Amino acid sequence: MLISATNLIAGYGGEPVLNGVNIELGSGRIGVIVGPNGAGKSTALKCLFGLIKIDAGKVILNGDNITRVAPDRRVGLGIAYVPQEHNIFPSLTVQENLEMGAFIRRDDFSDVIERTFELFPPLQQKRFDVAGQLSGGQRQMVAIGRALMIEPRLLLLDEPTVGLSPAFVQDIIDRIIAIAKSGIGVLVVEQNAKRALEIADTGFVLANGRNLYTDSGENLLNNPDVAKSFLGA
C-alpha cells in the first residue's frame, strides 16, 4: 500500500475533528474523499501531509511510519499537497510557479517542466503570463503542475474543481486520470461527488470525522443510501 492512515484522531486544539478516519490508497490509484461541509475532509488531507498534529492513529507511507514526520520531510518522501486556496503565486509567471514547485530539487528538472506542459496543453501558450491573470481552471492546472514538480508518489488535492465551469471540471478530472496512469497515487477531496466517484478506485464518504462508507467508487455510486444522502439523487 502506498499510503495507509489508520484510526486518525486529530483536530485543532479543542474537541477532535477526526474521530477515527481510515484512508488507504495504492500507487497509480485514485481515491476520492466526499462528504458534507465540515465533515473533516480537508483536515484528513492535512493529516496526511503533516500539517496538523495527530493525537492518535498512524500514517504509513510505503511501509514507513511517518505519523510524526514534518511536512517538509514528507515532501522529500514524495507527498505533494495542493490546498484548496492560495495554491499558486499569482504575481509569478506560469513557468516561475512551476520552478517554485521544484525548489527542493538540486538536479535538472527541465524535462519535468516540459512533461507538465504536455499534461496541461493550455498552459503552454501561457507560459510567460502571470498566473493570477489565468482562468480558474488554468490556475488549478498551475497549482497541480507545481505540485507535480517534485515527481511525487502521492498527490493530495483539496477540491481542485471548486468554482469551475463544467467543461473545466471534466478537464481537471481527465488530468487526474492521466496523473494516476503515470503511477502516482492521487487522493482528491471533491464536491462534485458523482463525477469524482465515477473515476475513483476507492471512495471514502466522511461524516462527523468518521468513515461512513469506504468502498469502490462504483459500489458507492450504486449504493442507494449513499446516493440519497450524499449524491443529491
Ligand SMILES: Nc1ncnc2c1ncn2[C@@H]1O[C@H](COP(=O)(O)OP(=O)(O)O)[C@@H](O)[C@H]1O
Ligand atoms: N484551522 C482550523 N481551526 C479550528 N477549526 C477548524 C480549522 N479548520 C477546520 N476546522 C473545523 O474542523 C471541522 C472540519 O473542517 P474541514 O476538515 O475543513 O471540513 P471539510 O473539508 O470536510 O469541509 C469543521 O468543524 C471546521 O470548523
Ligand SMILES: [Mg+2]
Ligand atoms: Mg474542505
